[in-house]
Amino acid sequence: MRCAVIVFPGSNCDVDCFHVWKEVLGQPAEYVFHKEKFSPEDFDLIILPGGFSYGDYLRAGAIARFSPAMDSVYKAAEKGKLILGICNGFQILLEAGLLPGAMMKNRDLKFHCHDVYLKVGTADSPFTNMYLPGEVVKMPIAHGEGNYYADADTIERLKREDRIIFYYSDEKGNITDEANPNGSVENIAGILNEERNVLGMMPHPERCAEEILGNTDGKRLFMSILEYLEGRVKIGKSRRS
Amino acid sequence: MGKAEEAKKLGLTDEEYNLIVQTLGREPNDVELGMYSVMWSEHCSYKNSKPLLKRFPTKAPHVLQGPGENAGIVDIGDNLAVVLKIESHNHPSAVEPYQGAATGVGGIIRDIFAMGARPIALLDSLRFGELDDPRVKYLFGGVVSGIADYGNCMGIPTVGGETYFNDAYKDNPLVNAMCVGIIRHEDIVRGKAQGVGNSVMLVGAATGRDGIHGASFASEELSEESESKRPSVQVGDPFMEKLLLEACLELLKEKWVVGIQDLGAAGLTSACSETAARAGTGIELDVALVPRREKGMTPYEVMLSESQERMLIVVEKGHEEDVKRIFEKWDLYAIKIGEVTGDGMLRVLENGKIVAEVPAKSLAEGAPVIKREGKRPAYMDIQDLDYSKIEIPENLSEVLLRLLASPNIASKAWVYQQYDHTVRTDTVVPPGSDAAVLRIKGTKKGIALTTDCNGLYCYLDPYEGGKQAVAEAARNLVVTGAKPLAITDCLNFGSPENPEVYYQFEKCIDGISEAAKALEIPVVSGNVSFYNESSSRVIFPTPVIGMVGLLEDVTKHCTMAFKNPGDIVVLLGENSDEMGASEYLRVIFGIQGGKPPRVDLEREKRLHLCCLKAIKEEILSSAHDVSEGGLAVAIAESCITGNLGFEGEITSDIRADALLFGEGQSRIVVSLKEENLPALIEIADETGVKATVLGRVVPEYFRINVKDSKGGFKKIELSVGEMAEIWSKSLERKVEG
Known part of the structure; x- marks a missing residue:
């Protein structure tokens, strides 16, 4: 399954995402430079990687959404292609309006790089079908602006539509303020769009997908994508119920 | 004011000024004088340190590039090489901590990719005053966020380093940044302006007035006026550097690139004169062609600006458009500003009119070397302590907790969690262990990285301290399973004009050299930072040792954390009756004295040899170096990081506090499955290392009994939870409380 990793000038997790898809999963991957356009038919999965897209001195992801490559991303999203935004990629998806809400600086104004526990909010997605709902997994975070905010109506809707994919939690899965590294509303760490083909998340699954790195919890996210793309799982059960 | 007077104001001595006049056969003009004053500053010329630096062992079969280039390079097999360099940014950080530290990181990264290498890791060795001082807190916070913002944006993981607090650094903090890169042998480029007629191009950021005379500022003591030197501090733009990095690495794949040099201290003046001097050529350039970010800049300002994120590139004539094409992709300019000449002169024009003309070699390498005589500091003769007057505290559990709470021993998570240390997905052992371990993708190999120095040891005995810094760094690599490969050193001292400081400098160099020779680890790059003092205090002599080691099979790496209850805990090496210069004496008795431990x-x-073999044969569960805080702290750290306990008994006639908290050298605490014990004993016998069983890994509790032959008995008894709470939260409480 063909994956495009979009390279903004300040992307720095592009090589990591490329590595996981190509070397760990053994699937074809290509870099797409931000100045290039592509056709929605060219790829099955598009990753917006972490980093500092255009320096992000203004606001993370604020300029990236105007790039030529993002034009193609909008079209691909419309066609139902899978879009995965990680960290800065999540920030870009919010700025681009492909996901609802906004990102603020971490509540303690510090950059945070450490492992967090995540409670799986929904396994009914192209991205998390190999996790169990409610399961607790561990992934690293590395961001200064990961404080997710959306108004109460939006949060209500995200919940109703089963679109919250991960919550920051403790090791046992309790969603507590102590387990919230950045101040995100309701400990939200990642969300889906309404059609469930666009995921934005702050934690870095690509950084925990190999045994040598001491943690493989992130690998299942990429394997879930592959399962879905190869037609072995169907999603959307929760929307029907 | 006469020229000679002007020269003096710029920091040149009469002798130096006379030599300039003699070299030029005339008085220098203002531009020339400015260029000489920065290039002949201590920071750029190493005029006080050059002869002593020659004492370092720098050669070994695996050394591909020793000192003298932008960075050192060592072979690691598989056609790959590791590039390493450390540099100080102390004075800028003392007056403007955020930008000072940020641009320190920016500069060291450029040194690495100037060799053609992809930077893969950063380390930071930091020293500040005690955290109860509000200004120290401000400096510490500013430095850490400056490093974080720059390194994080670049996507280069900050994987290690060290942070010490001692009032010796109160006025003059130390900020040393180390960068490590990886490169294929055939991609190595050097900073040489070769080939008469070739084009000299400037790429990256536009030139402004920031950082003028930064190099000179780094070459004088801090004073009341230092605050007014804030404009001498450069301003960093990590996004610009990220673009520059990607564009340069793309460019350097081309065969028509002749040389490349970072614009750091002394900006264009230094980059042009050094590249020309290395190649035995000259450069003619026109400052009118240099893109500016400010109007009305004079040739003097353009030549001396230390604006960041710029590189000088020399390419074969006719490839200028090719360079532009690559840089335009990254939205950067690339402008031809001059060309290589055969006459050895650095000729600066402004719109075709000559404004400066001096021999490049004289600028870059001609500063007269200053020979100084050291004098053994008087304090060294009164340092002997009578330990019999120091009573062993009743409650040693309490002592251990206080040591674990000391910011010099406590977890540095507050610092390194602000650094992205997992980007690039190579970090196998993250910060917080003895050394960081990175895998090398596409091979089975890994590298281990550390920086080390105990300034107090070096103060009390510069020679032993220098030796110890090398031994400690090497030991930190060895406990991960890595064989030490190379050293990059950052020598931080007070004013060399003070004979006592010069003595410290010379003795530290001798100690480092002796240890490097004995352990067969060459010095491949480094940096000297003098004048780290204020009117009220001189820093401890602090020769920071950055070291890289190689793991042939990264999957066999070892960490310090205890792994399994029931494992046997063994001490490799011998306990000694040494307590001098210990964190124990400092924290518990307020004494900074005695003789530092000898190596x-x-x-x-x-x-x-013993530890490397045991790790290679995969019989160890954990390995941890014994350093500050001694044996008890080492075992406690293995407990805390492994979330397990320890139970053991030591019988010794060494007094209990020296045994538990003394910092005697050449000791490693390992744990292993009981069935592996005979194999370890065999390796220890073979290598002539003493191995002593200390006890066992248990759940939850930490208990040590110490007995002597006269029936004396002391104990430590604590819950690991309590120790962990104190160790992991102390620094945060000190900074934020």
């Missing part, structure tokens, strides 16, 4: 290099070497 027996022969014994050290055998210990390394």
Whole structure:
């Protein structure tokens, strides 16, 4: 399954995402430079990687959404292609309006790089079908602006539509303020769009997908994508119920 | 004001000024004088340190590039090489901590990719005053966020380093940044302006007035006026540097690139004169062609600006458009500003009119070397302590907790969690262990990285302290399973004009050299930072040792954390009756004195062989170096990081506090499955290392009984939860409380 990793000038997790898809999963991957356009038919999965897209001195992801490559991303999203935004990629998806809400600086104004526990909010997605709902997994975070905010109506809707994919939690899965590294509303760490083909998340699954790195919890996210793309799982059960 | 007077104001001595006049055959003009004053500053010329630096061992079969280039390079097999360099940014950080530290990181990264290498890791060795001082807190916070913002944006993981607090650094903090890169042998480029007629191009950021005379500022003591030197501090733009990095690495794949040089201290003046001097050529350039970010800049300002994120590139004539094409992709300019000449002159024009003309070699390498005589500091003769007057505290559990709470021993998570240390997905052992371990993708190999120095040891005995810094760094690599490969050193001292400081400098160099020779680890790059003092205090002599080691099979790496309850805990090496210069004496008794622990290099070497072999044969569960806080702290750290306990008993006639908290060298605490014990004993016998069983890994509790032959008995008894709470939260509480 063909994956495009979009390279903004300040992307720095592009090589990591490329590595996981190509070397760990053994699937074809290509870099797409931000100045290039592509056709929605060219790829099955598009990753917006972490980093500092255009320096992000203004606001993370604020300029990236105007790039030529993002034009193609909008079209691909419309066609139902899978879009995965990680960290800065999540920030870009919010700025681009492909996901609802906004990102603020971490509540303690510090950059945070450490492992967090995540409670799986929904396994009914192209991205998390190999996790169990409610399961607790561990992934690293590395961001200064990961404080997710959306108004109460939006949060209500995200919940109703089963679109919250991960919550920051403790090791046992309790969603507590102590387990919230950045101040995100309701400990939200990642969300889906309404059609469930666009995921934005702050934690870095690509950084925990190999045994040598001491943690493989992130690998299942990429394997879930592959399962879905190869037609072995169907999603959307929760929307029907 | 006469020229000679002007020269003096710029920091040049009469002798130096006369030499300039003699070299030029005339008085220098203002531009020339400015260029000489920065290039002949201590920071750029190493005029006080050059002869002593020659004492370092710099050669070994695996050294591909020794000192003298932007960075050192060592072979790691598989056609790959590791590039390494450390540099100080102390003075800028003392007056403007955020930008000072940020641009320190920016500069060291450029040194690495100037060799053609992809930077893969950063380390930071930091020293500040005690955290109860509000200004120290401000400096500490500013430095850490400056490093974080720059390194994080670049996507280069900050994987290690060290942070010490001592009032010796109160006025003059130390900010040393180390960068490590990886490169294929055939991609190595050097900073040479070769080939008469070739084009000299400037790429990256536009030139402004920031940082003028930064190099000179770094070459004088801090004073009341230092605050007014804030404009001498450069301003960093990590996004610009990220673009520059990607564009340069793309460019350097081309065969028509002749040389490349970072614009750091002394900006264009230094980059042009150094590249020309290395190649034995000259450069003619026109400052009118240099893109500016400010209007009305004079040739003087353009030549001396230390604006960041710029590189000088020399390419074969006719490839200028090719360079532009690559840089335009990254939205950067690339402008031809001059060309290589055969006459050895650095000729600066402004719109075709000559404004400066001096021999490049004289600028870059001609500063007269200053020979100084050291004088053994008087304080060294009154340092002997009578330990019999120091009573062993009743409650040693309490002592251990206080040591674990000391910011010099406590977890540095507050610092390194602000650094992205997992980007690039190579970080196998993250910060917080003895050394960081990175895998090398596409091979089975890994590298281990550390920086080390105990300034107090070096103060009390510069020679032993220098030796110890090398031994400690090597030991930190060895406990991960890595064989030490190379050293990059950052020598931080006070004013060399003070004979006592010069003595410290010379003795530290001798100690480092002796240890490097004995352990067979060449010095491949480094930096000297003098004048780290204020009117009220001189820093401890602090020769920071950055070291890289190689793991042939990264999957066999070892960490310090205890792994399994029931494992046997063994001490490799011998306990000694040494308590001098210890964190124990400092924290518990407020004493910074005594003789620092001595390193027996022969014994050290055998210990390394023993530990490396045991790790290679995969019989160890954990390995941890014994350093600040001694044996008790080392075991406690293995407990805390492994979330397990320890139960053991030591019988010794060494007094209990020296045994538990003394910092005797050449010791490693390992844990292993009981069935592996005979194999370890065999390796220890083979290598001539003493191995003593200390006890066992248990759940939850930490208990040590110490007995002597006269029936004396002391104990430590604590819950690991309590120790962990104190160790992991102390620094945060000190900074934020």
